[in-house]
Amino acid sequence: MNDVLPFATALIIVAGVGLAAVLSHRFVERFPIPASALFLIGAAVASDIWTPLTEVPILQVERVVTIALVVILFDGGMQLGWRRVRANAGAILWLGATGTLLTALAVAASAHLLFGLDWRIALLLATALSPTDPAVVFSVLGRRQIGGRSGVLLQGESGANDPVGIALLVVLLSTSQFTGAAAVSVAWSFTTQLVIGAAIGVLGGLGLLWLMRSILLPAAGLYSVRVLMCVFAIYALTTIAHGSGFLAVLVAGVVVGDQRAPYKVEIERFHSALANLAEIVAFVMLGLTIQITGPHGITGGNALGIGLCLAALLAIVIRPLLVAVLLWRTDLTRGERLFICWTGLKGAVPILLGVFILQAGVPDAARAYDIIFVVVAFSVIVQGGTVTALARRLSIPLESVNPRPWGMNARFEEEPNSLHRFTIAPGATADGSTVNDLPSDDLWVSVLIRHGRLVTVTADTVLHAGDEILVLAEPESVTDVAKLFGRTAG
Template sequence: MINEILQSNQTIFLTALLLISSVLVTKFSSRLGVPSLVLFIIVGMVVGSDGLNFIYFDNAGMAQLVGTFALIVILFEGGLETKWDTIRPVVRPALSLATVGVVITSGIVGVASKFIFDVTWLEGFLFGSIVGSTDAAAVFAVLKGKNVHSRLEATLEAESGSNDPMAVFLTLAFIQLINSPGQGVLAIIGSFFWQMGFGLVVGLLIGKIGSMAINRINLDSGGLYPIFALSFALLTYGVSSLTQASGLLAVYVAALVIGNSELTYRHSILRFNEGFTWMMQILMFVILGLLVFPSQLFQWDIIIEGLLISIVLILVARPIAVYLSLMGGPFGQKERLFLSWAGLRGAVPIVLAIYPSLAELENSQLFFNVVFFVVLTSTLIQGSTITPLARKLKLVSDDVLNPIHSLELISIGKTNVEMIEYTVTDNNTIKEQTLEELHFPDGVLVNAIIRDGDILTPYGQTSILPGDTLYIMVPKKNKRQLQKILNDELVKTKI
């Protein structure tokens, strides 16, 4: 008993050190120009059995479970933050990249893998399927706050959020074909349409139910709303998986529905999920770093094969997939070049690389090591150069539209008003106007203004200046109208 308690205490202590070190490395990631997820992986490799030998971890099943749970959280947070008005114009090209693009990428890499690894055709296409999709965790993390053109950012985020199901389907399909050569192709095709179609239905249905439940159920504590929202993400994945549908697609769709609905305690839900997503990213990438053994990874045959596959993936497969998927689309040459380079690989390929090991395939360890090397190459080279490339191609916006936050200052169910936080920019036509000149809806009251770090008590003759942060009390029934007015002001100045 004493030993068990001691081991528990040591585990808690090591977990604290891992979280602290992982959070601290994010401080240096931007200075080094390296995506933070790479540093999380390095932390796991350093403390693992081939490093400082603090933790020995080789449980592929546990890594797959943690990775799947983390992907659910990451996709849910990404969907919540995605505005439908932003992705609606790019839905068609994003879905084309998420389906046709993944198939083309997987096929080209599969052919290369067959000759590079000297494996069977099915094993080659299995490897191509594993690395065929871009990674939501990597894309969301690298693009966040970089101010890339909204259309490009929306396309990449929608693609990475919706292409995982195709990669999962192809990976499982080729594993089935390898283990059961007599498996019918028509049955596999039928399974694909079921997974995608019913996954979409489940996501839409539970998303609608979730948004209504969040708004109509009065909970005793505001802190329960973020947990309540996250529970619908887990429910969505569970229902989809149990019905053999695509759980990851369903989660992303449900998050889009919930995130684009009028939500009670929206600000708390978003901030909670943002923090929890960071925690799950850290945990997932550290565990994946623990799972790999550097002594096996950094061998000359793995390095050479990994570099060859990376070259094929980055410079051949991805560009061809982008150009073929977007034929006749709305993107120019510079934008297609950027989309080709921004196809980051991350956690999803590594998690999928665990599947052959769980299926006890012959070359599973080789696949895992090479996939891990390919992911490191992609995140280090592509992830660190996305922003400079966007600037070089002049695909970076100068202006950032400020989000409108709701601050939940009063318990739900006891009032029909909310507090809005809004920061004025140079693009707003409300700048230089006095409060009495603003045409806000009835019942709307500007309670406070933060200017240069000082709190101003507003009155009718107070002028609004760029950089001011307004705290606006608004009746819930007029919230949408106020948001439209503030957003319209931004749009008008850009026309």
Template sequence: MSTEIIMLGMAALVVVGILLHHPSRTFGIPSLLIFMGVGLALGNGEFNFVYDNLNKTAWVGGLALNIIVFVGGLNTCNDKIKAAFKEGGVLASFGVIFTTLFFALIIYQLLDFNFITCLLFAAVVSSTDAAAVFSILESKKLKLKEQTDSVLEFESATNDPVAMLLVIFLTEMALSSTQTIPAHDIALSLITQIGVAVVIGLVVGKITVWLLNKIQLSEYGLIPVFILACFIISTYGAEMLGGNILLASYISGVMIGNGIKRGQQVNKHFFNSLSWLAQALMFIVLGLQIFPQSLITIFWASVLPALLLIFAARPLAVQICYLPFIKSSWRKRLFISLIGLKGATPIVFALIPAAAGVPGAIDILHMVFFIVLFSVVLQGGAIAPLANRLRLNDG
């Protein structure tokens, strides 16, 4: 298939998704489902077109996630981080680990998978999704009491390193039944990924801010272009040095967003548009990768695990993580327990073992699709009513 046809096809799918976006908001349907539905409806056999490339899909999904997380960092003020980093940091680390363990124990009793595969499945869906959290909170214009929205945003933007590391290690273990990975190797890799990402994100972010404030570009349109180039240097530079690319994206975004003094409006509009483009392309490509005929057989097998993740594994993990924070109200704890939004991140993570050829990984990918679907519909739809019910809405 020629490059021209691919470009025309993707542009047409984006146009269709955007045209459906406004009526979808009228009915409260998240944009994630609209764009993914466009990919599902128009690919994989319809119109004599079949898309099946796990590696390319994973690459597109990873790139889009980097952009979305970076833009989320640009729009996050330092005050929110100062108020949320303790609780959000515990949820982003121990919360992911506890969720993985609890959910693995649950699905080990339900599914015909060995325990390593169950751990891998659980790790894939253990983190909350930054794109889903940022977009749903923004679309519903929610401002929550007790900095609850800030905690959710901080958690979702910083919990991917732990989840990604678990997915990579467990994928390696699933491919080699005789291979065991020492705990100190996992800890060292985690420290390296976080440490390198923090250093590179901070350094590149500070240099970017200093240069922009020092030079004071007369052409405002060059400011977002300059920031985009620095974003690429920060994220992919961190990855080359062994750091976590998503964490580097978020940190550099926070540094730049809070540091630049000129061109903030043009910068905001440019990167918000870029974030929407990234979301559209990512969800459409993910939709194209999913084969509808394969989903029918896996739907009912996904219902119970999805509900147990939402109402058992995630709440239990959050409640344990909140034991040190005795001043947090039960309303806040309950809300964060029940609002662990999933989005494109688990699907992108599920592509890692699928592309590597882990036995059963394709079934996991399809089940993750439904878990994300249930999460977006149930948890995404419950955010505003639950906030009102618990009297956390500060709007």
């Protein structure tokens, strides 16, 4: 019983942080600062003020952030889906894989030549700083989403380069000398991790999809929990097999993303909410490991100056050059290219990789960790704070996503293959047409939603671009029916 009051105190602190995480999304709608930046800096300041917070074991931080990253990557994979990945696979791979490696080399050379860091710590530092985190971008936008290919490329890049950066750092940490033989060993181990991760991710995703469709559970809430447990199992099995567990859960999410399954909407909502919370938890835990003031803090050494210089180089020189080279053959507009150049934001993954460097006991690891923190803080505050204004300046389409707390719900024992939902695209055949004039006898418009409101459907109802409709049509004719509306919503 003596532990009741300390436990209650700790619980109310956790509840307060969790509530702040949920409410932070309303804050970012008014102020263009990512909520993750506030929690990262806030946790670092709190640990300076109240020293017991710094007593959290670094190993525990690593484990918590690893679990959070698994959740975030799987949710990111589900949001992407195979259709979007397939349509932009070349650009995503160039940015996510090749871009990560080239960024690591460019930053390593800069850290060594400009600041005299040893080649090994410079390369480890550069590898940690190479992954991006567009989830920070989307948190800044609040209820707005990036339209067009820009959003797909940014999200796909972050999903691809996180596993690539992590796998590369893990392999580099196992190598103490950089010789020709060591380089071959690093390349082999790195490739092996990615291949094993991708293979298990595909198999795990297909197995998870079969499980979601085939085995019924007694309660709706259990479906989301089952998927989460399977995701952790995919990560663990891949890691045991010496593959990239992070890549495996991302690929599994992509495999599952576009497919229909019982309670799929509920599963997606559960994992999306969990990923948002996981991102905040990761930044809080990582912030507690940083000391800002004092002789061993960021301001007490030269980590602040080095970090700011590297952050500026990454944002203004290195990333724009790489994006210009890697995406020069794509049909992106000038505005989209500039937007992708600036929005290569750093997030929780670089700091997690910094924790790996600390755990490995590499010489000068503490200074490298402080530099990583400075770069991430600069990225999320300076770059993240200008994302919305830059998108408007470059005419990047921002699609408003208004909350819809009310819904209609109908449950079926069998999959409703004849029920389809569409969003009418501008210029589609249905745009401006009445329901009675639709050139097809094999459909029935049952529900029409316009500007978030339900509209009564009659034969004379005129359809407009942006309308969401529920249509009854036989599965064999759904392809022809979809052409009338221009694009499918789900």
